[in-house]
Each structure stands twice: as C-alpha cells, then as structure tokens.
Amino acid sequence: MGPQSHRAERSLVVKQASPARKRHASHHRRPDTAAPSVPGLAARKAAVRLLGAVIDARTPLDGLTDNEHGHPQYMALDMRDRALVRAMVGAALRHRMTIAALLAKRLEKPLPANATALAHILHIAAAQILFLDVPDSAAVDLAVTHAKSDPRTQRFAGLVNAVLRALARVKQTELGPALAATNDAPEWFAARLTQAYGAEQARAILDVHRLETPIDLTVKADPQAWAERLGGIVLPTGSVRLEKLEGPITELPGFAEGEWWVQDAAAALPARLMGDIARRRVADLCAAPGGKTAQFILAGADVTAVDASQNRLKRLSGNLDRLGLEAEIVRSDLLEFTPQEPFDAVLLDAPCSSTGTVRRHPDVPWTKTPEDIAKLAALQRRLLDRAFTLIRPGGIVLFSNCSLDPLEGEDLVAAFLADTPDAEPDTISPQEAAGIAPFITAKGTLRTTPAGLDMGSPSLSGLDGFFAARIRKRAGN
Numbered sequence: 057m058g059p060q061s062h063r064a065e066r067s068l069v070v071k072q073a074s075p076a077r078k079r080h081a082s083h084h085r086r087p088d089t090a091a092p093s094v095p096g097l098a099a100r101k102a103a104v105r106l107l108g109a110v111i112d113a114r115t116p117l118d119g120l121t122d123n124e125h126g127h128p129q130y131m132a133l134d135m136r137d138r139a140l141v142r143a144m145v146g147a148a149l150r151h152r153m154t155i156a157a158l159l160a161k162r163l164e165k166p167l168p169a170n171a172t173a174l175a176h177i178l179h180i181a182a183a184q185i186l187f188l189d190v191p192d193s194a195a196v197d198l199a200v201t202h203a204k205s206d207p208r209t210q211r212f213a214g215l216v217n218a219v220l221r222a223l224a225r226v227k228q229t230e231l232g233p234a235l236a237a238t239n240d241a242p243e244w245f246a247a248r249l250t251q252a253y254g255a256e257q258a259r260a261i262l263d264v265h266r267l268e269t270p271i272d273l274t275v276k277a278d279p280q281a282w283a284e285r286l287g288g289i290v291l292p293t294g295s296v297r298l299e300k301l302e303g304p305i306t307e308l309p310g311f312a313e314g315e316w317w318v319q320d321a322a323a324a325l326p327a328r329l330m331g332d333i334a335r336r337r338v339a340d341l342c343a344a345p346g347g348k349t350a351q352f353i354l355a356g357a358d359v360t361a362v363d364a365s366q367n368r369l370k371r372l373s374g375n376l377d378r379l380g381l382e383a384e385i386v387r388s389d390l391l392e393f394t395p396q397e398p399f400d401a402v403l404l405d406a407p408c409s410s411t412g413t414v415r416r417h418p419d420v421p422w423t424k425t426p427e428d429i430a431k432l433a434a435l436q437r438r439l440l441d442r443a444f445t446l447i448r449p450g451g452i453v454l455f456s457n458c459s460l461d462p463l464e465g466e467d468l469v470a471a472f473l474a475d476t477p478d479a480e481p482d483t484i485s486p487q488e489a490a491g492i493a494p495f496i497t498a499k500g501t502l503r504t505t506p507a508g509l510d511m512g513s514p515s516l517s518g519l520d521g522f523f524a525a526r527i528r529k530r531a532g533n
C-alpha cells in the first residue's frame with residue numbers, strides 16, 4: 057500500500073490509539089495471492105456480491121440464492137457456506153441502518169458515493185460482528201483479506217481493519233442505543249406503513265422485521281401430534297410452529313412421507329375462507345408453488361391449479377407429488393385462461409410487492425419501490441377483473457396477497473366493488489375459522505401484519521402480512 061492511499065484511509069477513519077490495530081498490522085503485509093484459498097473467504101465474497109446486487113441493482117435475493125439458478129458465486133459454495141451467506145446478507149439487510157450508523161461513527165467523513173464495494177465489505181463484516189455467532193477476529197481478518205484482494209478496495213484495507221476493530225470494541229455499549237435510534241427501514245417504506253397503520257403499529261411491524269422468523273408447517277392431520285414430534289407448538293390458527301431449524305427441513309420426520317408442507321401461518325388462512333368446497337370446482341389462479349392448492353385438495357375440492365410460470369409449476373408438481381395429492385395443472389397467463397366451464401370458487405393469490413414477507417425476505421424494502429407497488433396494484437386489478445369472469449353467478453372470488461400496502465389490498469378491492477355492479481362483498485365472519493378473529497376487520501376482510509399473533513416470546517410470535525377479501529357474483533346475472 058503506497059503512502060497516498062494510507063493518507064486517504066486515515067482521513068476517513070477516526071484516529072484511535074488501538075493496540076488491536078497494531079496487533080493485526082500483519083494484514084497489510086500478507087500477499088494477495090493467498091486470498092482465494094483462505095477458508096471462509098469465498099463465502100464472504102459471495103455475501104458481499106449478493107448484498108451489492110440487492111442494494112445497487114435491486115435484484116431480489118430469492119433468485120440470487122436459488123439452489124438451481126442462483127448467483128454463480130453462491131452456487132460455487134457448499135450447503136453450509138450457502139447458509140452462512142444467507143445469514144450474513146440477511147443480517148446486513150435486516151439491520152442496514154443500524155450498521156450504517158455504527159460504521160459512520162467510526163469514520164471522519166462519509167465513504168465516497170462510488171465506494172460501494174468497500175461499503176458492502178464493511179456491512180457484511182459488521183453484520184457478523186454485531187449479529188452473528190462469528191468471532192470478531194475472523195470477521196475482521198476476512199474483510200481485510202477481501203479488501204486487499206480487490207483492486208477497488210485494496211488501498212482501503214487499513215481502513216477496513218481499523219473501522220471494524222473499533223466497531224468490535226464498542227458493540228456492547230453502542231449496539232443497543234443504535235438499534236433504538238432507527239427502525240432499520242428505508243424511509244419510503246416506513247412512511248407508507250405509518251400512513252396505513254399509524255406510527256405505533258408501523259414501529260411494531262418494523263421491529264418484528266428485524267427478527268429471525270420461526271418456521272410454520274401446515275399438516276395434513278393431527279397438528280398436536282406433529283408439534284410434539286417436531287418440538288414445536290400448535291398456533292391458534294392450526295399451523296405448527298417450530299422456533300428454528302437445526303438442519304435441512306427435508307430431513308425432518310414427515311417431510312419425505314408428505315405429511316406436511318412449509319407455509320407461513322398467515323398464508324394458510326385464505327384457503328380456509330373458501331367455505332365448504334368439498335366436491336366443488338375450485339381454481340387456484342396463481343397457484344405455484346402450491347401451498348393453497350394442497351389445502352383445497354385436502355378440503356375435498358376438484359382443483360385446477362393455474363400459473364404462468366413453467367419453473368414455478370414444476371415446483372408445484374413436485375410438492376403435490378410429495379404430498380400424494382392431485383390437481384389439474386394448467387400453465388397459462390390468467391389473462392388468457394379460458395376454462396370450458398365456470399368455477400364455483402376461485403382463489404386469486406395475486407403477485408404482489410411481498411411487503412408482508414419482509415421477515416423472511418429482508419431485501420424487499422430495498423429492492424421494491426413505491427412505483428413497483430403502483431404497477432403491481434394495477435396488474436392485480438386486471439387479474440381480479442379476469443378472475444371474476446371465471447366464476448358462476450353465486451360463485452366466489454377470494455382475493456389475497458402478502459402485501460401490507462392498502463393500495464394492493466383494501467383500496468383495490470373497494471375500487472373493484474365500486475366498479476363492478478354484479479360483485480358484492482361476502483364478509484368474512486370472525487368465527488368462520490379457528491384463530492382468525494383477531495385478523496378480521498370491521499369490513500369483513502382479513503388483515504394480518506407481522507406484529508400480530510403474540511405467542512409470548514418474540515421468537516415464537518408474528519406472522520406474514522396478508523390481506524384477503526371474499527367477493528361474490530350476484531346470483532341471477
């Protein structure tokens with residue numbers, strides 16, 4: 057490292073007489089050629105790359121971490137390292153503002169706007185130091201090695217070392233106040249939640265977004281027995297909840313036998329609001345990967361599962377096969393789907409902004425924009441108009457999605473009802489299904505938020521944000 061870059065580095069760092077910094081001065085002498093074989097480095101590099109793709113290019117994390125089509129740097133890792141990458145990126149996104157604030161306090165002036173690679177290295181290392189069970193020294197050493205191996209960040213290796221060591225020293229005292237000082241959400245997202253739910257409820261939702269998510273299962277039968285067998289609890293809504301997973305979900309008892317499937321407690325609710333559908337013709341219009349399709353089949357309906365995506369339908373078929381369930385599967389854009397006969401009931405679980413799933417998808421507030429929400433709401437309205445043409449008079453459309461935004465829920469359905477003379481609201485009663493009473497609004501629609509379902513401990517509480525409304529086609533039309 058030349059004298060000039062040393063100066064650049066120093067001007068950004070708060071000077072600290074740090075014994076730790078001296079102790080690790082050897083970082084600066086280690087040759088870069090050693091970098092690729094350093095254990096743990098590939099995982100850090102992948103995490104930094106993925107964080108960059110989310111923040112700089114608004115690329116959804118789900119695709120980047122897909123086990124078949126994910127980012128090449130992620131795909132090159134073994135399963136253990138992939139899990140570590142997801143944990144690092146997840147923590148960095150869940151606590152993005154907290155991390156930014158604590159890093160900023162260690163810098164004399166903000167990082168240059170174009171120093172994104174450096175910022176992402178710092179954020180991934182800070183996420184490990186502050187929130188993960190990784191030794192501070194390993195997090196710092198790997199970040200420094202990473203910085204040295206990349207021509208864009210090479211000259212900042214000393215800065216990385218100093219900032220991160222300083223962060224590790226102050227975390228006990230500074231982390232609590234830093235968490236309290238921010239909601240860790242981008243401004244637009246917090247503002248929209250506040251507008252929809254009020255300041256207190258919005259803050260409660262954002263607080264839950266910073267927590268790890270429990271795993272919910274929908275079981276074919278006997279939730280109590282499965283809860284005992286898997287070490288979970290039965291929720292008031294009937295789902296089985298596991299606090300956390302120790303290994304791959306596919307190795308849990310009952311998975312291979314097709315006794316249950318993973319489905320958030322909130323996502324399991326809409327299908328329970330279709331009434332008695334035994335022997336009825338039911339279409340699941342945006343069906344993949346098929347959680348709700350499976351519920352309809354188990355409720356005795358004659359089910360047609362429609363989805364536009366070939367890949368997602370493959371997952372749906374695989375899931376139904378494992379569960380030993382059958383449906384007619386149709387690949388079609390709903391806007392072009394023309395069944396021979398109308399249905400008794402259809403579910404439109406529409407593609408949405410997914411702002412109700414931030415607990416499991418912490419990238420959503422950073423990849424979506426208010427413009428995306430408006431566009432998705434417009435698409436959902438077209439899909440709802442179409443879905444309504446597919447039911448017989450007296451039949452029902454259940455409209456649902458996992459957005460927290462009224463534009464995609466309450467407002468959209470109100471506008472549809474106002475514009476559609478032969479549609480009427482079919483209000484949902486709080487007694488219709490177990491455990492739903494707290495989520496039924498005065499208008500007879502379903503609204504859950506992540507701040508709901510208090511099970512006494514934060515690690516067992518919460519559920520996805522979901523909206524559902526039931527609409528009936530007036531008979532005699």
Ligand SMILES: C[S@@+](CC[C@H](N)C(=O)[O-])C[C@H]1O[C@@H](n2cnc3c(N)ncnc32)[C@H](O)[C@@H]1O
Pocket residue numbers: 323341342343344345346347348349362363364365368388389390391405406407408
């Ligand atoms: C929220 S997901 C559905 C989740 C599913 N109902 C479940 O519970 O497993 C939305 C689905 O809509 C599908 N989709 C999006 N646009 C569509 C369209 N125009 N026609 C049909 N399917 C569409 C997507 O491929 C995606 O699988």
